[in-house]
Amino acid sequence: MRIVLSFIVFGVIVSCSSKYKLGYYDYPLPVDTNDKTIGFQEKKVYNFGDINFDNQFNGARLNDVTKVDDSTFVLLILPENTPINPSSYFALRFWSDKTQLLNLVLRYDDYRHRYKPKLSKDRKNWTYIASEDIEYNIDSTEVIIRVEASPAKSFLCAQELYTSEDVNAWCDKQAELPYVSYTSIGKSKLGRDIPHLDISTGNKNDKDIIVLIGRQHPPETTGHLAMNAFVEELVNESYLSKHTLDRYRFLIYPLMNPDGVDLGHWRHNTGGIDMNRDWSHYRQAEVRQVVEHIVAQQKVVKQDVLLGIDFHSTHHDVYYTVPDQNQQIPGFKDIWIEAIDKALVDGDIGYDSPYKLDKPISKGWFFKQFGAEGITYEVGDETDRIYIKEKAQVAAREMMKLLAFRQ
Numbered sequence: 001m002r003i004v005l006s007f008i009v010f011g012v013i014v015s016c017s018s019k020y021k022l023g024y025y026d027y028p029l030p031v032d033t034n035d036k037t038i039g040f041q042e043k044k045v046y047n048f049g050d051i052n053f054d055n056q057f058n059g060a061r062l063n064d065v066t067k068v069d070d071s072t073f074v075l076l077i078l079p080e081n082t083p084i085n086p087s088s089y090f091a092l093r094f095w096s097d098k099t100q101l102l103n104l105v106l107r108y109d110d111y112r113h114r115y116k117p118k119l120s121k122d123r124k125n126w127t128y129i130a131s132e133d134i135e136y137n138i139d140s141t142e143v144i145i146r147v148e149a150s151p152a153k154s155f156l157c158a159q160e161l162y163t164s165e166d167v168n169a170w171c172d173k174q175a176e177l178p179y180v181s182y183t184s185i186g187k188s189k190l191g192r193d194i195p196h197l198d199i200s201t202g203n204k205n206d207k208d209i210i211v212l213i214g215r216q217h218p219p220e221t222t223g224h225l226a227m228n229a230f231v232e233e234l235v236n237e238s239y240l241s242k243h244t245l246d247r248y249r250f251l252i253y254p255l256m257n258p259d260g261v262d263l264g265h266w267r268h269n270t271g272g273i274d275m276n277r278d279w280s281h282y283r284q285a286e287v288r289q290v291v292e293h294i295v296a297q298q299k300v301v302k303q304d305v306l307l308g309i310d311f312h313s314t315h316h317d318v319y320y321t322v323p324d325q326n327q328q329i330p331g332f333k334d335i336w337i338e339a340i341d342k343a344l345v346d347g348d349i350g351y352d353s354p355y356k357l358d359k360p361i362s363k364g365w366f367f368k369q370f371g372a373e374g375i376t377y378e379v380g381d382e383t384d385r386i387y388i389k390e391k392a393q394v395a396a397r398e399m400m401k402l403l404a405f406r407q
């Protein structure tokens, strides 16, 4: 009976002779991750006399614009392919020769609105649109937003824009530190770099490994903000940082889906696949290169991968974890999450949500491949941005406390 239960709950290891060799794993709920066809947006300016819209920037998502009357326009927002998780992501610009009020109707066809619309003139400072300027239809498949158009172009986006250019610039900044090395481990399907940071002090070949990954899902920028703050805390040269980097090596893959990010995808890569369902047979180039790179690093040094954290966003803060089953650091996630909660005064502390390894997602791969603790660190779409940073700093500190002085 116990054998049957473990078959159902934890899946079956198909071929994993060694953690130093990449294994292939089957799950009770397998996912077909062979390439599917995606649609590309036509990149253009939609001109209506003195009023204009465009999607000619990385991270944009605008599929069509139609005029209803002089001040009302329907903006069609479609996913890259279907079926797809309903992360109805949009990003566009608008401007007009004279200052005037517009009613912009976001239409998603069969999908529902998800993100609170945000405005920016400079891509750096973002403001929420006031709730009285947003109207939803009965099933939220259409949203009317009142905005002021002016000659200065305004970005109207589901989330703040952090494209591959932004992530690579952030990596460049981190690599100013002597113990941070920044490389590209390969290319996405469309030839964009897959950036990688390798962080430790002293001899990296005598250290156990911690892995951080991010941006499998393009619109999940709050997870991206958390990961940035987490890494910056890790390298801030504090007492904790010094002791941690002296003992462990951090392999960081902050942008696993650069094509999807720059093309304004809702969920998938340009293979039309949810990359966080491809951690069993690695059919997508981006996932395959990352897992091969991680395993190869470990093979060289014959050290253990102890922990893998994958940063994401959803409707609220939560940790998706692996049920306790003899991970390499016993009890790590329970102690860590409790320590984070204790250190935070208020805010959405998030809760631990262990669930069975029934699908080929990254947290399960860290456990199956290495016996490592695998954690999906989820941040709410609209969680306060300052709080995201503070919590991620706390999370990094509490992780370092547990790791640096571990017996």
Ligand SMILES: [Zn+2]
Pocket (backbone or CB within 6 Å): 217, 220, 312, 313
């Ligand atoms: Zn996600």
